[in-house]
Amino acid sequence: MRRENYFNKSPGRKHLFSPGTFSAQRYIMNDFKVTPWEVTGDIDYDELIVRFGTKKIDDALMERLAGYGPVHLLLRRGIVYSQRDMEWILNEYDKGNKFFLYTGRGPSGNIHLGHLMPWIFTKYIQDTFGANLYFQMTDDEKFLFNDSLQLKDTNRLAYENALDVIALGFDVKKTKIVVDTECIDTLYPMALEVAKRVTFSTTKAVFGFENSNNIGEIFYTSIQAAPAFMEKILYDKATPCLIPCGIDQDPHFRITRDVAAMMGLPKPALLHTKMFPGLTGGDKMSSSVPGSTIYTTDSPKEVKKKIGNAFTGGAVTVEEQRKNGGKPEVCAVYKYNFFLFESNDEVLADLADRCRKGEVLCGECKKALTEKLVKFLEGHQERREKAKDQIHDFMLHENL
Numbered sequence: 147m148r149r150e151n152y153f154n155k156s157p158g159r160k161h162l163f164s165p166g167t168f169s170a171q172r173y174i175m176n177d178f179k180v181t182p183w184e185v186t187g188d189i190d191y192d193e194l195i196v197r198f199g200t201k202k203i204d205d206a207l208m209e210r211l212a213g214y215g216p217v218h219l220l221l222r223r224g225i226v227y228s229q230r231d232m233e234w235i236l237n238e239y240d241k242g243n244k245f246f247l248y249t250g251r252g253p254s255g256n257i258h259l260g261h262l263m264p265w266i267f268t269k270y271i272q273d274t275f276g277a278n279l280y281f282q283m284t285d286d287e288k289f290l291f292n293d294s295l296q297l298k299d300t301n302r303l304a305y306e307n308a309l310d311v312i313a314l315g316f317d318v319k320k321t322k323i324v325v326d327t328e329c330i331d332t333l334y335p336m337a338l339e340v341a342k343r344v345t346f347s348t349t350k351a352v353f354g355f356e357n358s359n360n361i362g363e364i365f366y367t368s369i370q371a372a373p374a375f376m377e378k379i380l381y382d383k384a385t386p387c388l389i390p391c392g393i394d395q396d397p398h399f400r401i402t403r404d405v406a407a408m409m410g411l412p413k414p415a416l417l418h419t420k421m422f423p424g425l426t427g428g429d430k431m432s433s434s435v436p437g438s439t440i441y442t443t444d445s446p447k448e449v450k451k452k453i454g455n456a457f458t459g460g461a462v463t464v465e466e467q468r469k470n471g472g473k474p475e476v477c478a479v480y481k482y483n484f485f486l487f488e489s490n491d492e493v494l495a496d497l498a499d500r501c502r503k504g505e506v507l508c509g510e511c512k513k514a515l516t517e518k519l520v521k522f523l524e525g526h527q528e529r530r531e532k533a534k535d536q537i538h539d540f541m542l543h544e545n546l
């Protein structure tokens with residue numbers, strides 16, 4: 147059996163920490179951290195593939211995906227960039243063995259655009275493959291891992307956040323939202339099967355847990371693993387499972403995959419996304435950096451203000467920018483267009499080109515993006531209101 151790399155380190159990095167060498171110094175200065183609970187530093191996404199032991203989505207897989215329907219821009223642009231066992235799950239699909247989808251949300255606050263990205267992608271997979279989706283709301287996780295949140299807060303947020311999920315247009319006949327504390331009867335027996343097969347030393351190695359972590363945190367990964375076997379739980383069927391998620395969630399699913407093999411169930415396949423950029427120039431849009439985040443409930447005025455203050459790749463003066471051009475590769479406004487808001491590849495390439503030549507200035511780009519975001523949010527907010535009438539139909543209830 148092939149062992150997964152639990153240790154979050156690339157085999158090729160042995161020498162990087164040898165003391166005193168220049169490259170070691172440089173590496174440490176540039177180091178970054180990606181765990182389910184913390185993302186810091188400038189992320190080197192290729193290095194992450196090596197550290198986590200996943201596979202890059204290559205041209206062959208991309209071509210194969212194109213055979214099922216138009217390739218989503220998040221795939222085309224390398225934002226959904228890494229995978230586990232996709233070839234296998236497509237082989238099964240081709241043989242008539244359909245997969246189901248599983249993804250989730252830790253309800254710790256309001257939803258921002260960064261959260262929507264993997265869900266928009268999940269909806270595309272649901273539409274393309276006609277797959278069932280189980281969407282986990284981990285009100286338990288956010289209670290356990292956050293000192294300032296009570297269970298009643300995270301549970302309320304699970305329902306608030308569910309409105310944003312529903313607003314994206316998931317098929318009500320094929321989608322179930324699973325709120326952990328309310329569906330625990332369904333999840334618990336499978337969580338126990340998982341927990342029995344994961345040692346404390348594994349969770350320490352994978353997540354860096356220490357003696358001071360509370361015991362709920364140590365157990366939690368078995369709750370996040372359980373929905374990967376949802377159709378085993380509900381229908382006693384070993385249906386393959388595909389999990390689209392941020393690459394930061396991969397450590398949970400490395401464990402899940404090892405345990406699946408021990409239980410004689412199919413390992414879940416994965417598609418990983420990069421982190422959605424913040425408006426202030428960071429790698430990840432984060433609720434803890436004010437102004438770096440656009441919430442789905444923001445008003446047009448708030449959007450205008452936040453985009454107005456966004457970090458761009460422009461020069462200090464207009465004259466200088468006309469002469470030397472801007473840098474789209476570091477610009478938050480450009481990244482927003484790249485990640486979600488300009489779907490036409492030619493228009494996007496032209497925008498980058500004109501920016502580099504100094505033909506388009508930041509004010510113009512900010513205005514155009516603001517208009518697009520306001521329009522997107524208007525539609526989203528309307529659907530979010532309507533979702534209040536649909537939410538009951540989307541929830542997985544105990545008595546089903």
Ligand code: TRP
Binds near residue numbers: 251282283389392395
């Ligand atoms: N732990 C995730 C978070 O904090 C929530 C989550 C639960 C999840 N199950 C998942 C995310 C499956 C992706 C896929 O947001």
